[in-house]
Amino acid sequence: MTCEDHSALEGPFIPLTPKGRQQLASLEVQSTNRLITDAEEVRIPAARYGSIRGQALSPHESLALIEELPGER
Known part of the structure; x- marks a missing residue:
């Protein structure tokens, strides 16, 4: 399994949805x-x-990916 890129390459973020308020x-x-x-x-x-x-x-x-890593399981 490989993943060359992902939607968060620009850095970490946290989506917040407070109860009863806007995101x-x-x-x-x-x-x-x-x-x-x-x-x-x-x-x-x-969207990201x-x-x-x-x-x-x-x-x-x-x-399955974790079990493929050396030294796991």
């Missing part, structure tokens, strides 16, 4: 944090999060 996003870039509150700006990391979830391995595939 937010927290970005972490070179030790600087930024909280995005503008709905239009939040759409970009929200959806892409990342779509690219993720299933639990079964994850276990």
Whole structure:
């Protein structure tokens, strides 16, 4: 299994959906944090999060990959 690229190459982020409030996003870039509150700006990391979830391995595939690693299991 290989993955050459993924949707979070620009750095880590955290999608936030407070109960009863609009979605937010927290970005972490070179030790600087930024909280995005503008709905239009939040759409970009929200879409990336959806892409990342779509690219993720299933639990079964994850276990198979881990078991292939040297020294595992």
